[in-house]
Amino acid sequence: MHLPERPRLNAVAGPIFGEFLLGYTVVIAGLWLASHTSDGAAGSLGLANQVLESLYVVFRVLAIGMGVVITQLLGGQQVELVRRTALSGLGACTWAGLFVVSILVLGNDLILDVLNAPDEILPLASPYLQLLAPAALLDGYNLTMAAILRAHLHARDSLKVMVVMHSTHLALAVPLMLGVGPWDGLGLYGFAVALLVSRALGLALHLVLWRKRMDLVPTARHWWVLQPRVLAPVLRIGVPGASAELGYRAAFMVSLAGAARLGVVALATHAYTLQLLRYVLLVSLAIGWACEIMVGRLVGGGQFSQARALVRKGVRNGLMASGGLALAAALAAPWLMRVFTKDPHVIQAAQTLLWIAVALETGRVFNLIVTGALRATGDVIYPVAASIGSFVLVLGLGSYVLGRSLGLPGIFIAYAADEWVRGLLMMARWHWHGWLPHARSSQRRVRKR
Incomplete structure (x- = not known):
């Protein structure tokens, strides 16, 4: 397989951006539908989304590892090993998915108790988490299969799957949540049912594309x-990469529990603001994933100077995009937040959070882009080791202390400080070439296999 000397970052990042945009738009639409039921329903949906993101760290072990290993093998022209590695991911997804399902089904009440979920949302949130369980299993397959498609540079095909999958989810969610004619619908639970159907369709489409694009046909054994x-x-x-995410999610859960302790309105404000910020980080997130894919290929092919230039370009573009979007979101908050709520107190509180988020999102750029690039070179331990202190002291302890004294603004200040501390540590590692010995070692391993 021919590896281009100058990978086109935007050609990979563009379709990935489209995927994320669709996915987050459906989540925002679900939050909007839930908010028109009650703040409790919106808070339940936001809380459940955060729980899922934490549990999906299990799937990210596979998606991260598959993406990096396959890109390195492709860069080193190891086609048969690519095939075996991709197919091995399906069995791993099955067992990882069953683990996640068991937690959602058996541990939902414990999870909500740990998160200090307000009593008002427990009757909604507890069964909703259980309904999400089968869809979570299917999501595990889709995440890993999509990562493998992108690693082969079939990002446009992956985007097509996501268009169909998310469109189906949204098209089904509206009638299932709001009802049709005399039928009142399922409310919040309709979102989970629509999620399950759309993820099953996504899995079927991934299987078709695996066969057509990569000649991968799983057997029952796989x-x-x-x-x-x-x-x-x-x-x-994957394990060190996902461990960093797990550390972040654990510390973030402390902040989420702090927000929940402030009451249903504060929890809903927190959910509305974070969901709006998803749009701000989309560009940097897409650039980060694209950099990880391309850096992995470049490392496999021994093209280290091109990898350095690629990451510098990615960080520059990410800072401009995220900084501009975060500023626009803060300025437009009085109008944007009316999509979710008409409560002037919630809108005012959210605007304050969005101004703090200008610092939050610019700091997050380094973590989204540089951490993925370090991982793609094989430098997987440093990002975890360098982040632990910030997770515990800045994000976890900081959000707890500042949340009790300053409320939601204090929690968001802790978010911003954590991103900048970790981001500068990652950028220093890249700038001073601490990753280079790992990249050379990764290239040697690819050649030996």
């Missing part, structure tokens, strides 16, 4: 058998 020797390089990359 869906349940674990292949430790094939998965070992994937886990070597």
Whole structure:
């Protein structure tokens, strides 16, 4: 397979941006539909989304590891190993998915108790988490299969799957949540049912594209058998990467519990603001994923100077995009927040949070882009080790202390400080070439396999 000397970052980032845009738009639409039912329904949906994101760290172990290993193998022209590695991911997804399902089904009440969920939302949130369980299993397959498609530079095909999947979700969510004719609908639970149907469709489409684009046809055995020797390089990359995410999610859950302690209105404001900020980080997130894919290929092919230039360009573009969008969101908050609520107190509180988020989102650029690039070179331990202190002291303890004294603004100040502390540590590692020995080691491993 020919590796271009100058990878087109935007050609990879563009379709990935489209995927994220669609996915987050459906979540925003669901939050909007839930908010027209009650603030409690909106708070339940926002809380459940955060729980899912934390549990999906299990799937990210596979998606991260698969993406990096396959891009490196493709860069080193190891086609047969690519095939074996991709197919081994399905069995791993099955067992990882069953683990997530068991937590959602059996541990939903405990999760809500740990998060200090207000009593008003418990009757909604508890069964809603259980309804999400089968869709979570299917999401695990879709996340990993999409990562493998993108690693082969079939980002446009992955985007097509997401267009159909998310469009189906939204098209079904409206009647299932709001009802049709005399039928009142399922309310919040309709969102979970629509999610399940759309994820099943997404899995079917991924299987079709795997066969057409990569000649990958899984057998029954691939869906349940674990292949430790094939998965070992994937886990070597994925476990540290996902561990960093798990550390972040654990610290973030402390802040979420702090927001929940402030009451239903504060929890809904927190959910509305974070969902709006998703749009701000989309560009940097897409650039970060594209950089990870391209840096992995470049490292596999020994093109280290091109990797350096690619990441510098990605950071520059991300800072301009995220900074501009965050500023626009803060300025437009009085109008944007009316999509979710008419409560002037909620709108005013959200605007304050969005101004703090200008600092939050610019700091997040380094973590979204540079951390992925470090991981793609094989430098997987440093991002975890460098982040632990900030997770515990700045994000976790900081959000707890500042949240009790300053409320939601204090929690968002802790978010911003954490992103900048970790982001500067990552940028220093890249700038001073601390990743270079790992990149050379990764290239040697690819050549030996």
